[in-house]
Amino acid sequence: MNKGVVQGIFLKILKEEEDVSVGVAAIKTLLTVIENYKVGTVRELDLNLQLAVDAMRHCDQPVAAISSGCELFMRFITFAKLDVKSFEECEQIMLQRGRIFLDTLLEARGKVAKQALPFIRDGCKILTHSRSRVVLAAMLEAVKANKRFQVFVTMSWRGCTKSWWQLE
Secondary structure, X not given: OOHHHHHHHHHHHHHHOOOOOHHHHHHHHHHHHHHHOOOOOHHHXXXXXXXXXXXXXXXXXXXXXXXXXXXXXXXXHHHHHHOOOOXXXXXXXXXXXXXXXXXXXXXXXXXXXXXXXXXXXXXXXXXXXXXXXXXXXXXXXXXXOOOXXXXXXXXXXXXXXXXXXXXX
């Protein structure tokens, strides 16, 4: 497996999917590695995934997001190793579990935003540190519910988008 190819896949996902987080892009990259780099044993697959994680860590992206996303993904899918007898079956189960994990993760932002709605009241002031897609989704839900509020951002990674300031 080529480190540069993995980095290219990872960076392409980040570039092409505007609203994707670094952790989700890392998980999508690992799924691509499982699908496209065929190996013959669980050990080889583990090594490929670890090499992919290492390659992504050497991109100019937040390492903590890459590490935590990949670690959760790996824990979720690797239970498959104990369930089956053949490697091919194991690989398919890992892919299936990986897709389930990704789908669940992608749905979580909206669920959290809806759960946060009762905490945003008319006239409130919200202080947030940096930019968070989940916090933004929660505020957008509040705007849809016709709530009026102010947002203060203490710091922002990669700059603020206009949507942060258009919520008021």
